[in-house]
Amino acid sequence: xxxxxxxxxxxxxxxxxxxxxxxxxxxxxxxxxxxxxxxxxxxxxxxxxxxxxxxxxxxxxxxxxxxxxxxxxxxxxxxxxxxxxxxxxxxxxxxxxxxxxxxxxxxxxxxxxxxxxxxxxxxxxxxxxxxxxxxxxxxxxxxxxxxxxxxxxxxxxxxxxxxxxxxxxxxxxxxxxxxxxxxxxxxxxxxxxxxxxxxxxxxxxxxxxxxxxxxxxxxxxxxxxxxxxxxxxxxxxxxxxxxxxxxxxxxxxxxxxxxxxxxxxxxxxxxxxxxxxxxxxxxxxxxxxxxxxxxxxxxxxxxxxxxxxxxxxxxxxxxxxxxxxxxxxxxxxxxxxxxxxxxxxxxxxxxxxxxxxxxxxxxxxxxxxxxxxxxxxxxxxxxxxxxxxxxxxxxxxxxxxxxxxxxxxxxxxxxxxxxxxxxxxxxxxxxxxxxxxxxxx
Ligand code: PXG
Numbered sequence: 001x002x003x004x005x006x007x008x009x010x011x012x013x014x015x016x017x018x019x020x021x022x023x024x025x026x027x028x029x030x031x032x033x034x035x036x037x038x039x040x041x042x043x044x045x046x047x048x049x050x051x052x053x054x055x056x057x058x059x060x061x062x063x064x065x066x067x068x069x070x071x072x073x074x075x076x077x078x079x080x081x082x083x084x085x086x087x088x089x090x091x092x093x094x095x096x097x098x099x100x101x102x103x104x105x106x107x108x109x110x111x112x113x114x115x116x117x118x119x120x121x122x123x124x125x126x127x128x129x130x131x132x133x134x135x136x137x138x139x140x141x142x143x144x145x146x147x148x149x150x151x152x153x154x155x156x157x158x159x160x161x162x163x164x165x166x167x168x169x170x171x172x173x174x175x176x177x178x179x180x181x182x183x184x185x186x187x188x189x190x191x192x193x194x195x196x197x198x199x200x201x202x203x204x205x206x207x208x209x210x211x212x213x214x215x216x217x218x219x220x221x222x223x224x225x226x227x228x229x230x231x232x233x234x235x236x237x238x239x240x241x242x243x244x245x246x247x248x249x250x251x252x253x254x255x256x257x258x259x260x261x262x263x264x265x266x267x268x269x270x271x272x273x274x275x276x277x278x279x280x281x282x283x284x285x286x287x288x289x290x291x292x293x294x295x296x297x298x299x300x301x302x303x304x305x306x307x308x309x310x311x312x313x314x315x316x317x318x319x320x321x322x323x324x325x326x327x328x329x330x331x332x333x334x335x336x337x338x339x340x341x342x343x344x345x346x347x348x349x350x351x352x353x354x355x356x357x358x359x360x361x362x363x364x365x366x367x368x369x370x371x372x373x374x375x376x377x378x379x380x381x382x383x384x385x386x387x388x389x390x391x392x393x394x395x396x397x398x399x400x401x402x403x404x405x406x407x408x409x410x411x412x413x414x415x416x417x418x419x420x421x422x423x424x425x426x427x428x429x430x431x432x433x434x435x436x437x438x439x440x441x
Contacts (some may be wrong), residue, residue, distance in 0.1 A: 008136060029400060034061035037418055037425055039360040039405070042266040047400070051407045052418045055225060055257045056288030060338045060418040066289055069333030073326050082322040093331050094200040100266045100344075103275040107302035109295045110323040112280035114256035115149025117293035118219070121278045122153045123317055124297060125217035125250045131304050134248075137174050137216040141206060141249075148219060148254055148280075149224035157219050160227060175210065177218070178200040183232045183380075184329045187369045188362055189231070190355055196233030198375030203243045212247035217278075222268035225257035228412030229371055229378035238275040250301075251276040256293075261338065261419050263374030264348025271374070277301060287334040292327040343419045347374035353423055357430045358415070364437040366391060379433065384441070389441055398436035403431050 011025040031047060037060055039047040052058055059066070073089075080087045090110070098106045104398035109124070111117045122140055129137035142148065142157030149155075155164050156171035159179065164170065178199060186193035203218065222237060224230035244251040253276040258268035261284065265271035277303070282293035305314040321327070338344050351374050358377040359370050369380040384391045392408040393437060399406050406413045406429075414432065417425065 006380075015337040020024065021158075035058055036060040036062070036420060037422075046403050048404045048425055050399075050405050050415050050417050052416050053288045054407075055262070055416045056283035057289045057340070058260050058262065058419050059143045059334060059343055060393040060420040063287065063333075063337050065337045065340075066287055066330055066333035067320075069329040069336075070289065070326055073220055073329030077325045080325055082318055082320060082324070086323075087325050087328070089325060089328045093323075093328050096332075096335055098296065101271050101279065101296050102267075104299045105269075105275070105279055105296040106299050107297050109297070110320055111282070111293035111295065112291045112321050112324075112327070113149065113293050114254075114280070115151040115154050116158075116319060117256065117280040117282050118254060119151045119153035120218065120282045120293075120295045120317065121252050122157065124295065124301065124315070125252065125278065127315060127317075128250065128301050128304055129216050129308070134213075136213050137248075137441070139210055139215045140171065140174050140175060141203070141215060141218040141223075142174065143177050143220050145181065145219075145224060145227035145230060146176075146219070146221060147224065149256070165259045173214075175206050175218075177206060179227070179230060180233055180236060181227075182233075183369050186233070188359070189371060190196075190359065190380075191373055192231055193233045193371075197235035197239055198441040199233065200236050200239035200243065203240060206267075207243070207247055212249065215247065215249050217250040217252050218244055219252040219254055219280075221254045221257065222272055223258050223263065223373060223376065225376070225414070225416070226409060228380065228409045229373075229376055229414055231371055231373055232272070237272050241274045241276070249349075250252070250278060252278040252280060255362060256280060256282045257376075257416070260334075261344035261347055261374075262376060262416065264345060264351055266344040277357075284330065285334065286327055286330040287337070289334070290324070290327040290330040291321075291441050292331055341420070346419045350375060350421060350423075350426075351417075354426055357426050361430060361434055361435070364434055366437060366440070375417060375419060375421065379413040381411045381413070381437075383411045394440045395433065395436040398439060399432045402435070406433065 030042040032042050033040045094108045111120050140157050144157040144159035148158045158175045159176050180196050180199045182196050185195040259281040263271045269275050277298050279296040286292045355372045358372050366381040368382050371378050381391050389410055392411045396408045
């Protein structure tokens with residue numbers, strides 16, 4: 001076998017997730033190390049991280065408190081059984097996390113990813129109504145263009161066609177409210193869009209169609225990330241909360257992206273002043289270092305399960321790695337870093353500079369919308385006729401070459417840098433995107 005055939009074989013063994021495998025393997029993009037805001041590419045070039053990995057490295061890369069916590073933990077207690085046995089740090093982590101949560105979100109269930117957190121939340125919602133004597137509430141409602149991970153529960157309530165179409169009927173008893181993206185009225189909004197509070201009334205439509213007595217929960221992202229950064233119109237989330245309250249429907253916020261400081265408050269629930277019944281998290285919980293997710297529930301939900309004979313298991317659900325000690329240490333090191341460096345509110349301090357910088361691209365070729373909130377931004381491009389997604393991906397490739405990592409979804413460029421970002425990094429990100437926009441056809 002010659003050298004290039006053997007390299008090719010090595011690349012081919014790995015079936016990469018959410019990646020154009022064949023085109024990647026013709027021209028691989030490989031990073032070999034990282035520090036704070038940057039990766040180092042295999043060819044030695046620097047790559048500025050404009051996306052915090054995949055929206056998860058909120059404190060930046062290779063932070064000492066996290067690295068040390070993981071190293072120490074792995075030498076002390078590498079694993080402990082998740083069921084019927086505990087270790088001290090997971091109780092410490094749970095108590096510290098619920099202190100960050102507003103209202104009565106005082107109990108937390110651990111998972112290993114956002115997808116598992118979503119499915120856990122959906123199962124808890126269904127089981128809650130059952131233990132509460134309302135087992136007719138079996139229906140789960142999601143939203144068009146919602147992303148809730150890739151497990152069967154998550155794609156069922158999710159609203160991205162490409163992620164659903166190959167996988168058959170999925171969960172039954174699921175419906176979707178419409179999304180809130182409305183470029184006609186809201187293009188180039190800064191922060192929350194003015195128009196669209198009435199999209200919340202679409203939940204009323206489904207309540208009338210299915211009858212409230214059949215609906216267990218509504219799951220939405222307070223700010224939709226993966227669909228290309230769709231921001232909630234002013235008044236929308238409070239109105240959704242009102243409708244859920246009125247009909248006894250549990251409200252689940254999927255904060256896998258918005259959690260841990262992305263918008264400038266520890267969680268979006270606080271940022272928007274709307275408290276759901278269940279909050280789904282992952283990603284920033286461990287700064288992306290070790291997989292871990294967490295689902296927060298209100299007191300009344302937890303308490304509803306704590307009945308019956310005490311020797312019986314209350315919820316038949318959990319994972320081998322729920323509360324894994326090494327992941328727990330990573331989460332504690334992450335929390336310490338966030339709190340020491342005040343990162344959970346830093347997006348708020350940087351957001352006006354970020355906002356001005358991203359909106360300065362408004363007159364560049366192909367740009368049909370720009371939106372922003374906290375340290376999140378999106379630049380929506382006019383799709384090239386007959387070749388949707390290609391123009392944005394060409395921008396991605398060009399900025400990668402120039403040393404800036406962005407994300408694209410469809411023809412939208414999405415940005416979500418580590419929360420330690422400085423002004424000069426912001427300038428570099430938007431000047432490279434501007435250069436790329438001027439070059440692509
Ligand atoms: N919910 C939300 C809101 C998410 O954004 C998940 C659940 C699933 O998390 P896991 O850990 O199972 O992947 C996510 C994940 C992107 C991108 O660039 C977004 C995600 C993952 C990868 C890429 O938009 N979100």
